[in-house]
Amino acid sequence: INKIFKDVKKKYLYTYKRITFFPDLFYQGTFNCVTGTALIALIFDELKIPYAIVKVPNHVYLIAYPKSHKIGVESTKIKEGVYQWNDYSKRLAVNYLLAIGKVTQNDIRQNGVDFIIKQYFYVNSDLTFTNLAGIHFFNRALYYNKNERYAKALKYAQLAQQYERSEQAYYITGGILSNLISESTVESIDKIDY
Numbered sequence: 206i207n208k209i210f211k212d213v214k215k216k217y218l219y220t221y222k223r224i225t226f227f228p229d230l231f232y233q234g235t236f237n238c239v240t241g242t243a244l245i246a247l248i249f250d251e252l253k254i255p256y257a258i259v260k261v262p263n264h265v266y267l268i269a270y271p272k273s274h275k276i277g278v279e280s281t282k283i284k285e286g287v288y289q290w291n292d293y294s295k296r297l298a299v300n301y302l303l304a305i306g307k308v309t310q311n312d313i314r315q316n317g318v319d320f321i322i323k324q325y326f327y328v329n330s331d332l333t334f335t336n337l338a339g340i341h342f343f344n345r346a347l348y349y350n351k352n353e354r355y356a357k358a359l360k361y362a363q364l365a366q367q368y369e370r371s372e373q374a375y376y377i378t379g380g381i382l383s384n385l386i387s388e389s390t391v392e393s394i395d396k397i398d399y
Contacts, residue, residue: 206269206276207287209252213245214280221281224348227341238265239341241280246334258332261325262307265332265340295322332369339369346377355385 218241219234229235230244242258242265249256249269256278257271267278278287295318302308302325313321343365349358359381365374 206254206278209248209254210245210278210287213248217244218280224344226345236280237344238281239337239344242267242278243334243337243341245278245280246337250334258334258337259326260332260340262305265337290322295319298322298326336369339365339367339371339374342368343371343374343377346374346381350377350381350384353384355381355388359385 217230217234218236221237222229222235223237225233225235225237225240227240227243230240236244245267246256246258249267254269255271257268259266259268266280269276269278275290276287277290299308299313299318299321302321303310303313307325308321316324342361346358346361346365349355349361359378362374362378362381365371366378
């Protein structure tokens, strides 16, 4: 797993960029957690390596051999992207959750570090590659919506709903439709479908 990760990192994962899309891996050398995870998942599929896709707040990554070795594969790490949970990595993960306000010191005392790790870093491990595509389309919908390209945003929001049913995809679709309606006029009959 480590060798595969290093080879992929060396060949494709050059520059982390929060907003980037899958083709950018090959044309610009930019990636984010979704596109990097997707690339590694495709390679694991080809090599018949079992994996689980894990979705945590604002992030996705892979667990290789999820039923046995549970090896984390983190595409956005600059150096070491392959890890197994140890006391140090658990502490870093829980500190991250503290920093973004997902847990409190009281939560840690009451439930323990292992419970919090399981709750936040092994959720949605039944996601498929198709769901990952949905997350990618959701990100594109957000991007085009922010840039006021609502028709394009709607297309990607609908794809996101098709591939990964989530409340977020549902709500962004509603927001985009609202934006389209507010900019529509009776004269712009092409908007009537929206």
